[in-house]
Amino acid sequence: MGLDTFLQDIRIGLRVLRKERGFCFLAVAVLALGICAVTTQFAVVNGVLLRGFSFPDADRLVSVQMVDPATFTPASYQSRFTTADFVDLREQAQSFSAMTGYLGNTTVNLSFGNDAPRRLQGGYVPWDFFRVLGVSPARGRDFEAADDRPGVTAAIMLSDAFWRSAFGADPQVIGRPVRINGRAGEIVGVMPPSFAFPSYEHVWIPYNAEYPVRPRHDPQANHISVVARLRPDVSLDQAEEEVSAIARRFATDFPATNADYTLGYVQPLIHLFTGAELPTLLYTMLTFCAGVLLIACVNVMNMQFARATLRAKELAIRSALGATRWRLIRQMLTESLLLAALGAVFGVAGAYYATDWLNVAKANLTNPLPGWMVFNLDPVVLAVVVGTTVVAALVAGFVPAWLASRATTANVLKDGGRGNTGRSVRIVTRGLVVAQILLTTVLLIGALLELHSIRRQQTLDYGYDTTGILSARLGLMKGDYPDGPAKTRFYEDLLRSLQASPQFEYAALTSRNRMSLSRSARIEIEGQDYLRNTDRPVAIVENVSAGYFDVLGLNLLEGRDFTELDTDQREPVAIINTTFAQTHFGREGPVGRRIRTIHPTGERPGPWRRIIGVSPAVRMHSPLDRESDGSGFFVPFSATAVGPTPATANPANFSTIIVRPHPGQRPQSLALAVQEATGRVDPHLPLYYFLTPEEALAGFLTQNRFIAAMFGLFGLVAVTLASVGLYGIMSFSVNQRLSEFGIRMALGADRLRILRLVLTQGGKQLAVGLGLGLTTAFVIATIGGDTLRAALFETSPRDPLVYLSVAVLLTVVALLALIVPARRATRADPMVALREE
Incomplete structure (x- = not known):
């Protein structure tokens, strides 16, 4: 193909698209949306998984670990x-x-x-x-x-x-x-x-x-x-x-x-940061974006079919004047390429905005991603955009152009432009609508499952008012606090300073980081035998000071609270939560029973702790901890939670202050008072993470909420595109059959029969697409069962309510998309149809 011919195709294509502005605008908007989604998501995948580190020969950098082969899997190991x-x-x-x-x-x-x-x-x-x-x-x-x-x-x-x-x-x-x-x-x-x-x-x-x-x-x-x-x-x-x-x-x-650590585990360094679930999640999102682009291409393809049918006479005349079939196909592909190019321009512009927004959002996360994970449209991403644009043009334009170019010139001219559509075209266009509905069903089920998972995370009952207290984190360094006695004196002075302040109703200390992250340990219950280390149950353990349950607004269900006299050196004691009591003691009274921790190696047992109380079912960990059953226990703040008891107390270097305001005060207003109370003990000690538990938990869930929002957006776009596609093909079909409907009405068919005829045609496409989509989603959920269950919080990937909701939603949306062309069919004029015949 010569340059002159190509430029001529470009000029003709631009003239045609300028003439058909409505079609051009809709097609460009649809493709831009799909290209923007793919470009943005590929920029994320590239920034997190593909580009990696900027170090020389970074592919030779590895993480080296020694792991316990008894519990090792690439996704979880000690x-x-x-x-x-x-x-x-x-x-x-x-x-x-x-x-x-x-x-x-x-x-x-x-x-x-x-x-x-x-x-x-x-x-x-x-x-x-x-x-x-x-x-x-x-x-x-x-x-x-x-x-x-x-x-x-x-x-x-x-x-x-x-x-x-x-x-x-x-x-x-x-x-x-x-x-x-x-x-x-x-x-x-x-x-x-x-x-x-x-x-x-x-x-x-x-x-x-x-x-x-x-x-x-x-x-x-x-x-x-x-x-x-x-x-x-x-x-x-x-x-x-x-x-x-x-x-x-x-x-x-x-x-x-x-x-226990007898197995070496050497992996590319990048895998240490991406883990086992993140690549699956990101590639799933990229697949969703590709699905959105595919639906967009199918929509444009259906519009191209409509255009090709309406332009049949033009193509026939050009063929009669000597244009070859390949020349006609090339012209229509050129127009498709122009549409895709315009879509790419607007799609890349949207992707620039989206990636900038993602980088800002990443920097503002409570738990930011590593700084080397940067999202931008580098040459690799732009190369993907070019490839995506070419694919979009070919997918959206080739099949309609090929089928339209098959028409026999004599037959088209003989029909006089009546607008008949070949059987092959009808089969292809209706099949494309079914494919759209199939893809939309799968995308929407995935989006709703993710949204359902996030909703469960956000509506958990933690057993106390997560909006009613303020927490702040501190770290004691060895330069100022070189040993246990120095740290003990500081914490005792700090607690007195906090509890003496008139700004707080209650104040306490805890080891829990941002009221979200606690450590866990294997435990033994006195009187039970354990053959292997893995037989010992795992429980969450938290160091807390006297007054902790007052800050949370909780009353113990059994026994007593900690006092300042409770230390491991005097008598090791513990308070268990209700979940622990129900799991390990059933209906037996737990107060007076004894438990102890065991080091992960199965060695270095801690002291036997007498249970002195039972707290309400307070949740001691965030939703991100998928391995805990909620069982947990509390030990005095200065206690050594795991391991033998030292001769003198040696509290942790890092701890969290929690305070409850007086009624009518906002917890966030206490930050300055907490810093001042701490400054009276150590003016050089900075506090950080001034957060309510609700704010801290929201920070940990920000990434998941963003992912859920992205899936929701994908689902919404897919539904919109599918409804537009169904509306477009039915409108086109109705326009082509107006004469038929007029004749039917002239022969006695009423409006209700015509309405039912059109709705039945669209309903069949919906039923087939929806049935295939539900089946495909179910098969995917079955094959990827364990992986999907790990990615979803307390949500089954085969949740029947989600599948039913998607079926109802798409049925309603399809009905709305069908009703307008169906009503237009009922207004066909029998006299006009008879005159045409």
């Missing part, structure tokens, strides 16, 4: 890596050219100059961390081995964003002294703007300067996430075999701590 394990593995492993690690997404308390102390997101890393990743500071120097030792002045590496926001991009920041985690520090470098790892850290600190290596059996042993660079000549399987061999050696040499 892993272990103390700093002692890390040091020994790095010396022994030969499969890796370099090995480092990190403790990320954690707290750093920083102050400088006269500024108030602030809590930052920090990363603790070995001195060679950046070298192993293959990146260098943009300013200053990298960490050195001398920085990574206990007792030295802390070397601080800043992120580019924090350097700009906190220091105004001051180039003289290198060498500036700061106070970090209660001790002296010095800024040594600033990372490049593009660097963000492992999450969205503001600062990085040498690991051993803050968390020195401790023996494996030490209760205060530190843990680290291990990253290694795989040698070019070593495969993942080979590296995994070597790590497994070393893990078995550790289990033999250190049975008290490593006995």
Whole structure:
């Protein structure tokens, strides 16, 4: 095809589309919607799963773990890596050219100059961390081995964003002294703007300067996430075999701590952040978007069929004047390509807006995604847009053009433009409507299942008023609080300061993070035998101070509350929730019975705790914890929740303040009073996460709500497109059959019979499409049962109410789409029809 001919096709196509503005607008809008959806969702998939890290040879970076083979699955496993394990593995492993690690997404308390102390997101890393990743500071120097030792002045590496926001991009920041985690520090470098790892850290600190290596059996042993660079000549399987061999050696040499962790697990580093469920979810959403685009293409195809039929005489005349069949097809494909190109322009413009909005929304999440997960329309995404546009043009234009070009010139001219439609065209157009309804049914069922799952998460009963209290998080660092007695004194003084404040009705302390995240532990109940460690049930455990249940507005159902005299050193005690009592004691009275925790290895049992009370059925975990049955128990705040009792109390470094306002006060108004009460005890300690439990839980569910909204949007768009498609094909069919309807009415058919005739035709297409769609969705739910159940919260993927709701909704929407063309058919004029005949 010559350039001149192609340009001629373009000019003719533009002239035709300008003449048919209504068709052009609708077709472009429909395609733009589909292309925007696919482009945006592919940008998300590319940013999270495909692009990965910006480090050199990032595909050779792996996560190295030692796991318990008894409970291991790629989606769920127990892993272990103390700093002692890390040091020994790095010396022994030969499969890796370099090995480092990190403790990320954690707290750093920083102050400088006269500024108030602030809590930052920090990363603790070995001195060679950046070298192993293959990146260098943009300013200053990298960490050195001398920085990574206990007792030295802390070397601080800043992120580019924090350097700009906190220091105004001051180039003289290198060498500036700061106070970090209660001790002296010095800024040594600033990372490049593009660097963000492992999450969205503001600062990085040498690991051993803050968390020195401790023996494996030490209760205060530190843990680290291990990253290694795989040698070019070593495969993942080979590296995994070597790590497994070393893990078995550790289990033999250190049975008290490593006995269960005998399997090596080496995976691409990107998989550590995406997990097992996220790729499935994102690809499912991309499939939904592709389904929306396919429905859009089917709609445009049906409109093209209508146009081809109406243009049959034009095509016949051009054929009579010498145009070949391929020339006619090419002209119509050119018009389809112009429509798709216009749709792509508007679709990409919408995608730019959507990805910008997604990046802003991501940054504002309570629990943001890692900073390296950026959504943008890079060359890979734009290449997908071009491919999508070409596919959309071919799908929407080729079949109508091919069928329209088959018409015999003599027959078309003989019909005089009466508008008859070939049987093949009718079969194809009606089949496309059925396909639209099928796809829409599947998309809508998926959307409603996800929405139903989110609704269940948001309407959970936590057993107390989640809007009526305020929580705030704090972290005690070793520079200021080096041992248990120092932390105990601080917490005692803090609790007195809070409870003495007239601003609060009640105040207490808890270990639960944002009233959403608690730890769990395997337990034993006195008098029961356990053959294997996995036979021991898992329960949630929470450290709480006296007054905790008053803050929540709860009264114990049995027994008594904790007092200041309840310590593990005096007598280990516990309060269980109702779920725990019903699960493990049935109708027996639990007060006076004893329980204890067991370390995940099955060793190092905790003390036997006497149950002194039973609380109401308070929910101690967020909906994101899918493995707990709700059983939980509370221990005194200073108690060691898991493991043997130390000689002196050693409370946790991190805790949460919770306060209840006086009646008539808003919890959010107490933030300043909480900070002031804490400042009277330690003016250098920053508080963070000032949230009500409702706000905190909403933050954890934000991503799920966004996903549900996206699925809902996909479903709404699919329903709209399907109804438009059904309306369009029925309108076209009615227009083609107006003469037939007029003749029927002339022969005695009444309006009700004509109405029923049209509705029956549309109803058959609806019934077939709906039946196939429900069956397809059911088959998908059956095949992907476990995966789908894991992704849906307390929702069956075969929920009959959802399937019935979709069937009713589509039936109502289809009826509304059919009623207008059906009423038009009843107004056919018999005299006009007879004159045409």
